[in-house]
Amino acid sequence: MTTTAIGHNTHLAERAYRIRRNALLMGEVQGQGYIGQALDIADVLAVSYFHAMRYRPAEPEWEGRDRFMLSNGHYAIALYAALIEAGIIPQEELETYGSDDSRLPMSGMASYTPGMEMSGGSLGLGLSLAVGRCLGLKRKGSDARVYTLFSDGELDEGSVWEAILSAAHWKLDNLIAIVDVNNQQADGPSTQVMAFEPLTDKLAAFGWFVQRVDGNDLDAVVAAFDAAKSCPDPKPRMIVCDTKMGKGVPFLEAREKNHFIRVDAHEWQLALDALDAGRTA
Amino acid sequence: MSRPTPAPATGAKPKLKTSAMIASIAGEGQRTKAAPFGNALVELGKSREDIVGLTADLAKYTDLHIFAKAYPDRFYQMGMAEQLLMGAASGLAHEGFTPFVTTYAVFASRRAYDFVHQTIAEENRNVKIVCALPGLTSGYGPSHQAAEDLALFRAMPNLMVIDPCDAHEIEQAVPAIAAHNGPVYMRLLRGNVPLVLDEYDYSFELGKAKLLRDGADVLVVSSGIMTMRALEVATMLERDKVDVAVLHVPTIKPLDTATILREAGRSGRLVVVAENHTVIGGLGEAVAGALLRAGVHPPFRQIGLPDEFLDAGALPTLHDRYGISANAMAASIKGWLG
Numbered sequence: 001m002t003t004t005a006i007g008h009n010t011h012l013a014e015r016a017y018r019i020r021r022n023a024l025l026m027g028e029v030q031g032q033g034y035i036g037q038a039l040d041i042a043d044v045l046a047v048s049y050f051h052a053m054r055y056r057p058a059e060p061e062w063e064g065r066d067r068f069m070l071s072n073g074h075y076a077i078a079l080y081a082a083l084i085e086a087g088i089i090p091q092e093e094l095e096t097y098g099s100d101d102s103r104l105p106m107s108g109m110a111s112y113t114p115g116m117e118m119s120g121g122s123l124g125l126g127l128s129l130a131v132g133r134c135l136g137l138k139r140k141g142s143d144a145r146v147y148t149l150f151s152d153g154e155l156d157e158g159s160v161w162e163a164i165l166s167a168a169h170w171k172l173d174n175l176i177a178i179v180d181v182n183n184q185q186a187d188g189p190s191t192q193v194m195a196f197e198p199l200t201d202k203l204a205a206f207g208w209f210v211q212r213v214d215g216n217d218l219d220a221v222v223a224a225f226d227a228a229k230s231c232p233d234p235k236p237r238m239i240v241c242d243t244k245m246g247k248g249v250p251f252l253e254a255r256e257k258n259h260f261i262r263v264d265a266h267e268w269q270l271a272l273d274a275l276d277a278g279r280t281a
Numbered sequence: 282m283s284r285p286t287p288a289p290a291t292g293a294k295p296k297l298k299t300s301a302m303i304a305s306i307a308g309e310g311q312r313t314k315a316a317p318f319g320n321a322l323v324e325l326g327k328s329r330e331d332i333v334g335l336t337a338d339l340a341k342y343t344d345l346h347i348f349a350k351a352y353p354d355r356f357y358q359m360g361m362a363e364q365l366l367m368g369a370a371s372g373l374a375h376e377g378f379t380p381f382v383t384t385y386a387v388f389a390s391r392r393a394y395d396f397v398h399q400t401i402a403e404e405n406r407n408v409k410i411v412c413a414l415p416g417l418t419s420g421y422g423p424s425h426q427a428a429e430d431l432a433l434f435r436a437m438p439n440l441m442v443i444d445p446c447d448a449h450e451i452e453q454a455v456p457a458i459a460a461h462n463g464p465v466y467m468r469l470l471r472g473n474v475p476l477v478l479d480e481y482d483y484s485f486e487l488g489k490a491k492l493l494r495d496g497a498d499v500l501v502v503s504s505g506i507m508t509m510r511a512l513e514v515a516t517m518l519e520r521d522k523v524d525v526a527v528l529h530v531p532t533i534k535p536l537d538t539a540t541i542l543r544e545a546g547r548s549g550r551l552v553v554v555a556e557n558h559t560v561i562g563g564l565g566e567a568v569a570g571a572l573l574r575a576g577v578h579p580p581f582r583q584i585g586l587p588d589e590f591l592d593a594g595a596l597p598t599l600h601d602r603y604g605i606s607a608n609a610m611a612a613s614i615k616g617w618l619g
């Protein structure tokens with residue numbers, strides 16, 4: 001199995017497999033893409049879209065939906081893969097990924113893609129937007145939640161900590177933030193670029209309900225999302241997910257860690273094969 | 282509010298038409314030089330021990346990693362925190378060092394604007410802000426397209442603004458801006474950077490515009506990569522018997538008004554300002570203002586990015602779409618000449 005799942009979460013393992021597969025197919029179209037990240041976050045997206053969130057595939061702007069905010073816009077390839085699996089974007093459109101006039105540009109933008117709730121690319125914006133969405137939902141009396149995914153590199157930005165302070169101040173219990181700790185950013189391992197540990201303690205001290213899990217352990221991710229939803233405290237919720245870049249494709253997992261993992265033209269098929277091998281193993 | 286579903290892709294896979302973040306601006310077969318900024322800064326660092334390097338998680342993407350490798354104890358990785366980057370650089374400058382700070386042009390100008398304004402420009406600190414992905418040099422969409430950096434930084438008192446054309450110029454600009462005691466913003470081309478101006482007996486001088494070739498019909502006034510394009514266009518238009526002069530203006534602020542007025546004042550030429558920047562507030566409007574104030578009124582046109590959020594897509598597609606490719610530029614000029 002590419003990801004651990006026991007009992008009833010096996011259907012999520014299949015979803016995660018298909019998200020990874022979609023991402024690899026998109027990477028193959030352009031011969032590039034943030035595939036290391038897409039593979040590391042596929043399990044979190046599977047749990048978000050096929051366990052935790054409420055939405056209508058045919059009606060991406062349905063008022064009652066839970067909002068999913070992709071702060072790290074360069075992870076768009078991963079979110080497109082999930083939106084395709086969720087039926088929000090047609091499967092055929094995958095072939096246009098990153099091409100001129102596609103609705104699937106390499107960096108996620110709200111004006112291009114159904115299901116894309118914000119324009120990312122400039123990092124460190126998502127949590128601020130999420131605070132506003134949460135305030136707005138509460139103001140409207142809506143019980144919808146806001147999920148926001150951001151990356152460990154974004155922890156360097158002051159704006160992220162402004163929003164962390166603010167979400168606790170406003171007691172935003174309708175906010176579930178997920179940070180992908182893949183220990184990678186542009187210039188190297190995140191913990192070396194700018195030390196941010198002990199992260200759980202810091203976030204708890206800021207007034208959040210915090211959990212830290214192996215983001216590639218589906219059962220653990222499911223349990224964390226469940227606990228985040230059911231926690232009775234008037235606090236925003238943070239799920240710190242430790243993930244492995246390239247997860248599910250062993251030769252990419254083993255490749256030298258890099259923000260932009262190079263994949264040679266002939267390797268996309270090998271990666272798809274490796275992913276399939278893991279699925280049936 | 283999303284865009285229409287596109288027609289399904291047909292035929293060969295559209296690999297070349299990619300909205301990649303970092304696309305090369307070098308044309309096929311064009312001569313290039315690797316990392317002119319990083320190498321020039323290492324060279325300068327030998328004699329200038331006051332020089333330190335800072336980045337916001339983009340050393341590798343601004344060629345500053347070369348400096349970091351040569352002088353690890355003079356390099357500060359500030360994390361992806363552009364506001365901190367500017368404030369800390371100001372602090373180092375206040376203590377007598379000469380910081381070269383790097384990030385992308387969008388983040389220096391947009392995320393960190395107030396920090397540059399207050400801690401660097403207002404305090405008049407000796408900080409050199411050197412930024413990759415100037416203007417439209419990324420296919421990623423508005424988040425990475427610095428269409429307005431020159432307008433924003435031109436509006437800031439004390440700050441000198443430089444838009445170099447090629448590797449040759451960047452190499453010369455590095456010691457020149459280091460020798461100037463005061464804040465500077467310089468646009469950066471990184472990686473394998475085109476080499477053009479070495480064939481024109483050209484040398485960079487801070488604050489100076491230079492005529493690269495003369496011509497009787499059109500005067501193109503340009504900066505940055507648009508000078509490279511202008512030279513290409515001049516050659517293309519020779520075939521149509523259109524004689525194009527090219528005035529290169531790498532220092533956007535302070536503007537070399539004397540040279541611009543002298544060249545634009547020569548009668549009988551269409552003046553075209555070409556810039557890799559929105560038509561609002563950049564070189565075009567700077568030149569227009571200078572001409573108007575001096576009572577010089579040649580026929581005047583602007584080539585630059587439109588006042589809109591630009592598309593994501595392949596750079597060649599976008600440069601054609603927005604009129605800043607050599608072909609598009611040549612067509613515009615021919616159209617204006619009638």
Ligand SMILES: Cc1ncc(C[n+]2csc(CCOP(=O)(O)OP(=O)(O)O)c2C)c(N)n1
Binds near residue numbers: 152182184186392
């Ligand atoms: C505000 C901002 N600063 C800098 C960048 C350039 N940049 C793009 S990705 C990246 C690394 C961010 O860290 P992370 O998302 O953790 O990287 P990954 O895990 O994808 O390697 C940087 C610095 C950016 N997009 N936005």
Ligand SMILES: [Mg+2]
Binds near residue numbers: 151180181182
């Ligand atoms: Mg990361």
